[in-house]
């Protein structure tokens with residue numbers, strides 16, 4: 001590869017751009033993970049991460065990608081052959097259900113159209129029919145990263161309660177945690193799955209399970225084989241700031257800085273920044289004349305936008321053009337959306353100038369590929385970023 005000047009724009013919906021203070025923290029000398037310096041770090045990050053999940057209960061931290069934390073959520077709470085209810089929001093919900101089947105569970109997948117979120121009413125009527133309570137858990141992806149659709153988790157909680165059903169609620173927040181408002185405790189979620197490399201601005205390598213009291217109680221009777229993923233040994237060691245096996249200690253140094261940064265900015269300001277980047281991006285996409293993959297206004301994701309290209313145009317060729325021309329990576333279409341959509345990640349360490357830079361890069365790529373579009377997407381985004389309160393100057397002046 002020849003040198004490309006300027007910073008690479010990593011605008012895939014995770015991994016995201018890692019800020020320099022976090023990279024510097026990770027580059028510190030490795031420390032003794034059984035020593036006092038580590039203990040202070042362990043205590044700090046284990047307490048600090050709870051604020052991001054909005055829980056007062058335990059958050060287990062694994063040296064694994066998000067997929068590991070998916071498995072942990074299942075094996076800690078369930079027994080071989082248990083039935084699960086999963087809602088098909090897209091590629092990631094599908095992968096989670098495939099995992100459940102591979103490890104000996106019986107997922108029932110409620111079909112979705114990959115353009116809308118998990119439907120609470122459908123979940124409620126399915127649970128109401130399950131009079132013997134064979135379904136042990138309901139699994140939902142909060143922010144479906146393949147489609148840019150955010151599901152309403154409180155409505156799913158209400159659906160389970162209205163059906164009078166005891167199933168656990170397991171939620172994947174890998175691409176929303178720390179970017180879109182999420183409340184593990186208040187929303188009555190039993191296990192929340194998170195990852196380090198998206199909203200938390202860290203490189204890939206850490207993942208999380210926030211655990212409710214009900215989930216922890218279920219774990220006592222859950223017979224899925226587990227060792228590496230076992231919550232109880234983790235929670236016992238974590239009480240003193242330590243881990244039962246070697247933690248990813250340099251990543252935890254990075255996590256400490258990420259938590260400090262999020263606390264300093266304030267979670268509500270972080271969420272508002274993501275909302276703004278997302279609406280500016282959507283304004284550009286609509287201006288270009290393209291369709292957004294997410295169909296419902298209320299479900300638009302604040303962390304990514306999946307854009308549908310007109311028939312006959314290759315989204316992958318466009319992404320390749322943009323990478324070569326502008327040194328920017330965009331997300332590809334997954335599964336049935338391959339080559340049909342591209343995904344713009346607008347999450348993590350990201351500000352208004354990066355929003356407009358990203359949109360410029362896409363528009364230059366569209367022009368270079370000869371994909372019909374209305375030019376001026378950056379202007380459309382700017383109108384949103386300026387707050388639509390620019391004093392108007394008429395063309396005659």
Ligand SMILES: *Cc1c(COP(=O)(O)O)cnc(C)c1O
Pocket residue numbers: 014065066067068092141143144145172173174175195204
């Ligand atoms: C990224 C992602 C995953 C997969 O996580 P890995 O870290 O790649 O294992 C799962 N679910 C969602 C919603 C994601 O965005």
